[in-house]
Amino acid sequence: MTTLLSPKRALALGLSALVLGLAGCATTAEDAPSEAKLTLLVGSAETELAIASALVAGFTATRPDVEITLETRPAGADGDNLVKTKLATGEMNDLLFYNAGASANEALSVDTYMLDLSGEGLMENVNETFRQGIRTTDGSEYAVPIGGATGGGLFYNKKVYADLGLAVPTTWAEFEKNNSAILAAGIVPVAQTYGETWTSQMLFAANFANVLSEEPDWAERFTNNEAKFADDPIARRGMDYIQQGFDEGWFNSDAATATFEDGLRMVATGEAATYPMLTFAGATIEANYPDNIADIGFFAVPAKSADDTRLTAWLPGGMYVSKDTEHPQAALDFAAYVASTQGCDVITEAVGVTGPYLIEGCSLPTEVSAYISDLLGYLDTEGASAPPLEFLSPVKGPNLEQILVAVGTGQIDSASAAMQYDEDVEKQAQQLGLAGW
Numbered sequence: 001m002t003t004l005l006s007p008k009r010a011l012a013l014g015l016s017a018l019v020l021g022l023a024g025c026a027t028t029a030e031d032a033p034s035e036a037k038l039t040l041l042v043g044s045a046e047t048e049l050a051i052a053s054a055l056v057a058g059f060t061a062t063r064p065d066v067e068i069t070l071e072t073r074p075a076g077a078d079g080d081n082l083v084k085t086k087l088a089t090g091e092m093n094d095l096l097f098y099n100a101g102a103s104a105n106e107a108l109s110v111d112t113y114m115l116d117l118s119g120e121g122l123m124e125n126v127n128e129t130f131r132q133g134i135r136t137t138d139g140s141e142y143a144v145p146i147g148g149a150t151g152g153g154l155f156y157n158k159k160v161y162a163d164l165g166l167a168v169p170t171t172w173a174e175f176e177k178n179n180s181a182i183l184a185a186g187i188v189p190v191a192q193t194y195g196e197t198w199t200s201q202m203l204f205a206a207n208f209a210n211v212l213s214e215e216p217d218w219a220e221r222f223t224n225n226e227a228k229f230a231d232d233p234i235a236r237r238g239m240d241y242i243q244q245g246f247d248e249g250w251f252n253s254d255a256a257t258a259t260f261e262d263g264l265r266m267v268a269t270g271e272a273a274t275y276p277m278l279t280f281a282g283a284t285i286e287a288n289y290p291d292n293i294a295d296i297g298f299f300a301v302p303a304k305s306a307d308d309t310r311l312t313a314w315l316p317g318g319m320y321v322s323k324d325t326e327h328p329q330a331a332l333d334f335a336a337y338v339a340s341t342q343g344c345d346v347i348t349e350a351v352g353v354t355g356p357y358l359i360e361g362c363s364l365p366t367e368v369s370a371y372i373s374d375l376l377g378y379l380d381t382e383g384a385s386a387p388p389l390e391f392l393s394p395v396k397g398p399n400l401e402q403i404l405v406a407v408g409t410g411q412i413d414s415a416s417a418a419m420q421y422d423e424d425v426e427k428q429a430q431q432l433g434l435a436g437w
Contacts (some may be wrong), residue, residue: 035065036330041093044072054350059337076198094325100318101391110142115321122336127358133315143318144339148355151375152206152312153300154274170306182273191272192255193263200404202276204238206312207301209386213308219392225436230418239414268292283351298371311378311385397424
């Protein structure tokens, strides 16, 4: 593979099988010796692999002296545990794609294991919104953004909604009414994919902007051990929604084993009317179901009141540089490429637009997919979006996804889940040594 594949062809061929052989293959001087060999640890999702592949190919095409090999990690808790193990054993890769924000800073112990980029000129290209979101209390910044900002909410099949005469819901009661009509039509109202446990968090996590609408200081009180999910019905509401979905039969019968790719297929083809997910996944729909992408829209998780309905907006994931890298300058050069307009352009070429870039000078095409237009409608409206809890608090219990799977499969109710998660959070906060816990 000496040239960059188009996104649809690369994904169709099974990029995960090809990507490990990518390193150094897209150079302008193939026989030139590599002076710096780096490894980059990335998630196994097709979109993330496509982005990483495109960035590596674009960078090494002009830097034959640098070789970058990709290594994949599993999704969800298994991938998180692998990252923590690599950090603890001194085996972390030179470069890492991971979440960004307060909880990621704690999970990665960035001050111990990662290079501080705040004094590097490359950070001048990074939008202040991202820098504020990742900045530690001492002013350090350890990541550059990967791809575009994303929204958490629900993909929906516009054709299903139109055929049934349904409107995009702005309240939870409207969503309930829609789901009753969808179920009566023999269509799955809400796809769930607990075969990959990380996906279980979407309805809960994407409802957090609505929590802030009613309780603006909740994240601060939570961090200070002054607020609990079990004691606060507003904060617990996302868990209640998952229980309601199971109780009312909104979910697909194979939810316990269905995968992320199954969920995307279901909403793309109209087998399901909605799929709670982050908008980054739209790129995979576009690649795998190009004939259906025009049918895909997006809306925020509806709140109890339309006045409180807001989008929960995630910053892009980040790329980190390990302090232990033997080639820090080469790693920083790659980080500078990621944080450049060239980096944005190769991402757009590889996977399309997944959301607005937080790199200065990067722009979006004039025409974007319908779900991106829906996302921008929230992001471009003042007060219509807010960050998720993980960007506002360093506290996130490691067992959240398993707890929510138990709710979504009817093993426990939402009240029990809230109590279990409060216990999970307490252990995590104590492990982190946070004050007040």
